[in-house]
Amino acid sequence: MTQAVEGAEDDAQAGAADVRAFAAGPLDVVCGISASASTPYVRGALAEAHRRGAHTVLVCCNRPRTRADVDTLVLARTGPELVAGSTRLKAGTATKLILNAITTAAFVSLGKVYRGRMVDVRPVNAKLRARAARMVAELTNLPLSEAARLLEASGGEVKVAVAMHFTGLTARAARKRLRDNGLRELAEPRRKRAHARGPT
Numbered sequence: 001m002t003q004a005v006e007g008a009e010d011d012a013q014a015g016a017a018d019v020r021a022f023a024a025g026p027l028d029v030v031c032g033i034s035a036s037a038s039t040p041y042v043r044g045a046l047a048e049a050h051r052r053g054a055h056t057v058l059v060c061c062n063r064p065r066t067r068a069d070v071d072t073l074v075l076a077r078t079g080p081e082l083v084a085g086s087t088r089l090k091a092g093t094a095t096k097l098i099l100n101a102i103t104t105a106a107f108v109s110l111g112k113v114y115r116g117r118m119v120d121v122r123p124v125n126a127k128l129r130a131r132a133a134r135m136v137a138e139l140t141n142l143p144l145s146e147a148a149r150l151l152e153a154s155g156g157e158v159k160v161a162v163a164m165h166f167t168g169l170t171a172r173a174a175r176k177r178l179r180d181n182g183l184r185e186l187a188e189p190r191r192k193r194a195h196a197r198g199p200t
Contacts, residue, residue: 012044019048026053031102035091037064046070059098061091074098111159111182115139119158119183123151132158139187140165159183 008014024030030049032042037060046056050069058070061078076098078090107113112120117139123129129151137147139162147161154161154171163174166187177186 009039009041012040012047015041015043015045016048019045019052019054024049024052024054028054029057030054031057031059032070033059033095033099035061035087035095037062043069057102059095059102061087061094074102111178111184114159114162114183114187117158119162121158123156123158129156132156136161136165162187 019030022028028049030046032039032046034042037058042058046058047069050056050071055071056069057072057074058064058067059074059076061076063075064070064073067073076091076094078094081087081089081091083089104113107118107120112118117135119135119139121128121132121135123132133144133148133151135158136142136151137144139158140147140150142150142165150161150165151158154164154174157171157175159178160171160174163169163178163183163186164171167174167177169177174186
């Protein structure tokens with residue numbers, strides 16, 4: 001990507017076609033981003049998503065003329081830009097903050113966060129492996145060396161390692177239980193009981 005495709009945003013049909021290509025439906029949320037709230041590509045995508053039963057969200061910095069195809073409106077009233085026409089300044093910054101909040105909330109609701117930590121980290125390099133081991137140690141109160149061994153036994157999955165510690169299950173069984181229950185449901189009752197007993 002070295003050159004912007006400026007004209008793409010004017011094609012409402014392309015937006016609708018992309019939504020159809022993803023087969024968006026009632027179980028999906030489709031979020032459109034348009035500082036002006038009127039970008040044809042975005043509005044075309046939202047209209048098609050709404051028609052298909054998906055929940056539609058519009059993140060914008062101007063009030064839209066119509067909300068017929070928007071279920072949830074996130075309106076950031078950023079006002080005129082310091083440099084006219086440069087929406088990367090106030091509007092772009094506000095939009096990024098909003099999207100950060102939305103995605104973080106989604107991570108939490110999907111069980112990817114436990115006790116303030118991103119437990120679905122993929123330890124694909126040395127730095128992330130060290131971070132994952134520290135997380136396991138912090139969440140289980142195990143020494144770092146034991147946490148690292150537990151993480152290795154879990155296949156490098158922090159959630160699985162923590163679940164193994166608190167439930168006594170194998171990695172395979174813990175992984176299966178996590179599909180049916182969140183880490184909080186598996187670990188929290190046992191963690192609280194262990195905390196109540198105190199050190200032995």
